[in-house]
Amino acid sequence: MTKTTQKPESRTLLSFLTNSHHLKFICVVIFSLVVSVILKIIIDSYYRFVAPDNVYGQWVEIDAPSFQSEKLTLGQNGVFRNGRLIATQFDFDGEFVTINHSIGESIYKLAGTYVSPQLHRVHPPLPQQRFILKKLQDVKKD
Structure with a gap:
């Protein structure tokens, strides 16, 4: 009798994204990153404007x-x-x-x-x- 081993079911990225909770989490992370980058640009430009060198x-x-x-x-x-x-x-x-x-x-x-x-x-x-x-x-x- 031969023994067959079963491979664990591999989850693809697509199946991971189909879960609505995961998709919402990824959207929140991307939105947070975009907001962080925009705030960094605004703050840096403000500090360049108020620097004594100006x-x-x-x-x-x-x-x-x-x-x-x-x-x-x-x-x-x-x-x-x-x-x-x-x-x-x-x-x-x-x-x-x-x-x-x-x-x-x-x-x-x-x-x-x-x-x-x-x-x-x-x-x-x-x-x-x-x-x-x-x-x-x-x-x-x-």
């Missing part, structure tokens, strides 16, 4: 005559206004740049877009000033 550079006043426009340079070495050091440091919280200097405190709000950022002076309120990065000003003149 305010480093020479900011040139706009809507003022060229002979009278101020140049504000922000960097690791401090803050320069028209080439003169006015503060050795500044604070940036992602939205506001705060500069404490000899004549008081100046606060600028980062506005605009990631591609075309602007600084708007909030305090002191007068005279109103708006600045753009020098490289962007050169592009707008062309």
